Amino acid sequence: xxxxxxxxxxxxxxxxxxxxxxxxxxxxxxxxxxxxxxxxxxxxxxxxxxxxxxxxxxxxxxxxxxxxxxxxxxxxxxxxxxxxxxxxxxxxxxxxxxxxxxxxxxxxxxxxxxxxxxxxxxxxxxxxxxxxxxxxxxxxxxxxxxxxxxxxxxxxxxxxxxxxxxxxxxxxxxxxxxxxxxxxxxxxxxxxxxxxxxxxxxxxxxxxxxxxxxxxxxxxxxxxxxxxxxxxxxxxxxxxxxxxxxxxxxxxxxxxxxxxxxxxxxxxxxxxxxxxxxxxxxxxxxxxxxxxxxxxxxxxxxxxxxxxxxxxxxxxxxxxxxxxxxxxxxxxxxxxxxxxxxxxxxxxxxxxxxxxxxxxxxxxxxxxxxxxxxxxxxxxxxxxxxxxxxxxxxxxxxxxxxxxxxxxxxxxxxxxxxxxxxxxxxxxxxxxxxxxxxxxxxxxxxxxxxxxxxxxxxxxxxxxxxxxxxxxxxxx
Numbered sequence: 001x002x003x004x005x006x007x008x009x010x011x012x013x014x015x016x017x018x019x020x021x022x023x024x025x026x027x028x029x030x031x032x033x034x035x036x037x038x039x040x041x042x043x044x045x046x047x048x049x050x051x052x053x054x055x056x057x058x059x060x061x062x063x064x065x066x067x068x069x070x071x072x073x074x075x076x077x078x079x080x081x082x083x084x085x086x087x088x089x090x091x092x093x094x095x096x097x098x099x100x101x102x103x104x105x106x107x108x109x110x111x112x113x114x115x116x117x118x119x120x121x122x123x124x125x126x127x128x129x130x131x132x133x134x135x136x137x138x139x140x141x142x143x144x145x146x147x148x149x150x151x152x153x154x155x156x157x158x159x160x161x162x163x164x165x166x167x168x169x170x171x172x173x174x175x176x177x178x179x180x181x182x183x184x185x186x187x188x189x190x191x192x193x194x195x196x197x198x199x200x201x202x203x204x205x206x207x208x209x210x211x212x213x214x215x216x217x218x219x220x221x222x223x224x225x226x227x228x229x230x231x232x233x234x235x236x237x238x239x240x241x242x243x244x245x246x247x248x249x250x251x252x253x254x255x256x257x258x259x260x261x262x263x264x265x266x267x268x269x270x271x272x273x274x275x276x277x278x279x280x281x282x283x284x285x286x287x288x289x290x291x292x293x294x295x296x297x298x299x300x301x302x303x304x305x306x307x308x309x310x311x312x313x314x315x316x317x318x319x320x321x322x323x324x325x326x327x328x329x330x331x332x333x334x335x336x337x338x339x340x341x342x343x344x345x346x347x348x349x350x351x352x353x354x355x356x357x358x359x360x361x362x363x364x365x366x367x368x369x370x371x372x373x374x375x376x377x378x379x380x381x382x383x384x385x386x387x388x389x390x391x392x393x394x395x396x397x398x399x400x401x402x403x404x405x406x407x408x409x410x411x412x413x414x415x416x417x418x419x420x421x422x423x424x425x426x427x428x429x430x431x432x433x434x435x436x437x438x439x440x441x442x443x444x445x446x447x448x449x450x451x452x453x454x455x456x457x458x459x460x461x462x463x464x465x466x467x468x469x470x471x472x473x474x475x476x
Contacts, residue, residue, distance in 0.1 A: 002380055002381070002383060002384050003118075003376070003380060003383040005384070005387075006383035006384045006386060006387040007118070007121055007383070007387075009387040009388075009390075009391065010121050010122075010125050010386065010387050010390055011121070013125065013128070013129075013387070013390045013391050013394055014124055014125055014128045014390075016394075017128045017129065017394045017398065018101060018104070018128055020398055020402075021097045021100075021101070021134075021137070021138065022094060022097055023402070024402065025090040025093040025094055025097075025138065026090040027406070028138070028401070028402060028405065028406045029138070029139065029284075029285075029405075029406065029409050029410070029412075029413045030406045030407075030409070030410040030413060030415050031410055031413030031414050031415030031416075031417070031418050031419075032089045032413055032414060032415075032417070032418055032443070032446070033139060033140075033285060033412065033413045033414065034066075034067070034414065034440070034442065034443065035067055035068075035139075035140070035141055036089045036092065036093070036139060036140040036141070036413075037089065037442040037443050037445075037446040038053070038064055038066075038067055038070075038442045039070065039074075039089075039092050039140045039141070039142070040087055040088065040089050040092055040140065040442075040446050041053045041442045041445050041446050041449075041456070041459075042062045042064070042070050042075065043075070043078050043079070043082045043087045043092060044082075044087040044446075044449055044456050045456035045457075045460075046062070046075055046076075046078070046079050046082070047079055047082040047083055047087055048455055048456045048457075049455075049456060049457065051456070052070070052075075053065075053442065053445075053456075053460075054460075055456075055457060055460060060072055060222055060226055061226060061230070061232060062075050063231070065441060065442075067235070068142075068181065068235050069231075069232060069235070070142060071142060071145075071178045071179050071180070072178060073142070073145050073149070073175050073178050073179040074142035074145060074179065078092070078095060081095045081098075087449075088450060089140050089446075092140035093138055093139060093140045095140070096137050096138065096139060096140055096141060096142075096144065097137055097138060099137070099144055099145050099148055100133060100137040100144050100148070102148055102152075103127075103144065103147060103148035103151050103152075103362070104124055104127045104128065106148060106151035106152045106155055107120075107123050107124060107127050107151055107362060107365060107366070108120045108123070108124050109155050110151055110152075110154055110155040110158070110366075111123040111124070111366065111369060113155070113158060113159060114158065115370070115373065118373055118376065119369055119370065119373040120369075122368070122369035122370075122372045122373045122376075122386060123365055123366055123368070123369030123370075124369075125297065125369070125386070125390045126295070126297045126298065126301075126365045126368040126369050126372075127362075127365040128390075128394065129295045129296075129297055129390055129393040129394045129397060130295055130298070130361070130364075130365065131280060131287070131288065131291040131292070131293060131294075131295055131397055132280075132293040132294070132295075132354060132358075132361055132364075133358070133361055134397060134401065135285075135286055135287055135288055135401065135405075136285065136286045136287075136354065136355050136358075139285060141355070142179065142180065143179070143180045143355050143358055144180075144358055145175075145176075145179035145180065146176045146177075146179040146180035146182070146183040146358065146359060147176070147183075147358050147359050147361050147362050148176075148179075149172045149173070149175045149176035149179055150172075150173060150176045150183070150187065150190070150359065150362065151362050152172050153168075153169045153170075153171075153172035153173040153176065154169070154194075155169075156168045156169040156172065157169035157194070157212075161202065161203070161204060161205055161208055162208065163205065163207040163208045163210075163211040164211070165208075166208040166209070166211050166212040167211040167212060167214075167215045168215075169212055170211070170212035170213065170214075170215035170216035170219070171215050171216070171219050173187050173191065173216060174187075174215070174216050174219035174220050174223075175219070177220065177223065178223055180358070180359075181235070181236060181343070182340075182343035182344060182356050182357070182358075182359055183343075183359055184223075184343075185342060185343045185346075186336075186339055186340050186342070186343060186359040187359075189339045189342070190336050190339060190359075193332055193335045193336055193339070194332075196332075197328060197329075197331075197332040201328075236347075239347045239348055239349045240346055240347060240348065241259060241262045241263060241266065241346055241347065241348050242254065242259070242346075243348065246348045250262070262348075263345050263346065266344070266345040266346070266347070266348075266351055266352075267341055267342070267345035269345075269351050269352040270341045270344060270345065270351075270352040270353075270357060271341075272352065273292075274292070275292060275293060275352045275354075276292045276293050276294050277292040277294055277299065278291075278292050279291075279292060280292045280293050280354060281293070281352065281353065281354035281355075282350065282352070283350055283353075283412065284405070284408060284409035284411075284412045285355075285409075285412050285413075286353070286354040286355050287354060288397075288400050288401055288404070288405045288408075288409075289408065290400045290404065290405075291396075291397065291400065293354055294364070295393045295397070296389055296392065296393040296396075297368055297372070297386075297389055297390065297393055298364060298368045300371075300372070300389060301367060301368040301369075301370075301371035301372060302371075304371040304372065304374070304375050305323065305371055308321055308322060308323040308371075308374070309323060312324050322374035322377065323374075326370070326374075329370070330367070330370070333363045333364075333366055333367045333370075334363075334367070336359075336360070336363040337360045337363045337364055337367070338360075339359075339360075340357050340358075340359035340360030340361075340363070341357050341360060343356060343357075343359075344356035344357045372386050414440075414443065417437060417440065417443050417447075420433060420436075420437075421433065421447040421451060422451075424451065430452070433447075434466055435466075435470075438466060438467070438470055438475070441463055441467075444459075444463055445459040445460060445463055448462060448463075
């Protein structure tokens with residue numbers, strides 16, 4: 001009885017919080033980050049004429065003058081979104097939220113087929129209340145599509161042993177590698193742990209293994225070609241710990257001991273108490289700075305794990321201890337949580353970085369849900385406690401985000417550019433605006449389209465004419 005009532009409150013909490021994700025996307029975050037206007041200009045151009053922001057027609061990856069090139073997993077489904085909801089930054093923030101909700105739905109189906117509906121409810125509540133995913137998925141970025149594809153890939157992998165499910169799993173895991181560069185290292189390593197986890201658990205058909213392998217490799221050939229023949233790796237070359245200028249700034253030569261030391265330091269930053277439990281990511285683009293990556297539900301799950309480990313050590317009920325019985329599953333989750341940190345530890349900017357380790361997020365949510373569900377198997381009072389904890393964690397997160405965060409984060413979202421653009425009335429105003437912000441290519445082009453009604457090409461041509469003129473005057 002208590003469990004059924006608690007599940008009702010869990011479902012209501014999940015529904016309310018996920019509806020709130022779409023609230024005030026036009027004003028929170030306040031202003032537009034440069035990556036957001038880059039996304040908007042790119043999608044404007046694709047929706048209008050099938051080209052990226054630099055007017056290259058139908059590329060696999062949309063080239064960006066700075067930052068990360070936009071992947072096909074973001075751009076091509078996004079064309080339909082833009083056709084329906086427009087190419088404004090608030091619209092694309094909604095697109096990011098929608099992608100995350102597809103991921104949470106995937107976690108539900110994945111969890112349900114693994115351990116049932118109650119487990120799925122606990123996992124979905126953890127994912128909904130997660131500060132880790134809340135802030136950054138309300139920003140118009142493409143990155144969280146990577147863990148979303150991975151979740152659905154795992155769903156089809158475990159749904160059956162049929163070759164068509166495994167082929168679809170291979171395709172979705174490959175799409176994850178397109179969606180976000182860190183996944184290009186994480187997914188192959190995850191597949192190794194997946195094979196280790198599955199070894200001996202169930203009979204596997206060779207046709208299924210072959211279909212997954214062939215589809216996975218064939219799907220990645222265009223990505224490999226882009227690395228070999230294009231500038232796709234230039235972003236990592238700039239921010240990696242192998243960058244010669246970066247090593248020189250540290251007084252390092254780049255020998256194996258140097259690299260190992262830098263990597264270890266960077267890795268441990270992502271495991272610091274401040275990052276995980278207290279203040280989270282140093283950037284307001286990725287965090288409210290009032291909560292760590294882990295919610296109260298996640299922290300409680302770690303405490304539950306410790307309790308079960310103590311009981312396992314005392315061994316009063318060794319065979320019934322869920323940590324002992326499911327140690328293989330828990331090791332799989334832990335391995336992939338720690339694997340997800342590796343790509344970020346190989347970079348040298350803005351560390352620790354919550355977004356670059358987003359591939360670890362679904363495995364932490366599965367862990368949190370599993371520990372709460374396991375405790376609920378032994379003690380019925382756990383379910384009301386889970387419902388109350390979900391309401392409390394979700395309420396605190398929503399309160400901080402909608403009341404404190406907007407003012408504290410505005411400096412990272414170039415709010416002054418947006419405010420200035422919204423005040424422009426005369427042609428003289430526009431000329432002054434374009435001259436003052438002449439180095440902000442995508443910001444200016446975004447407002448030319450949405451305030452002056454220009455097409456993508458017209459805005460691009462106008463900006464480059466101004467650029468060439470100012471370059472002649474020595475201002476660029």
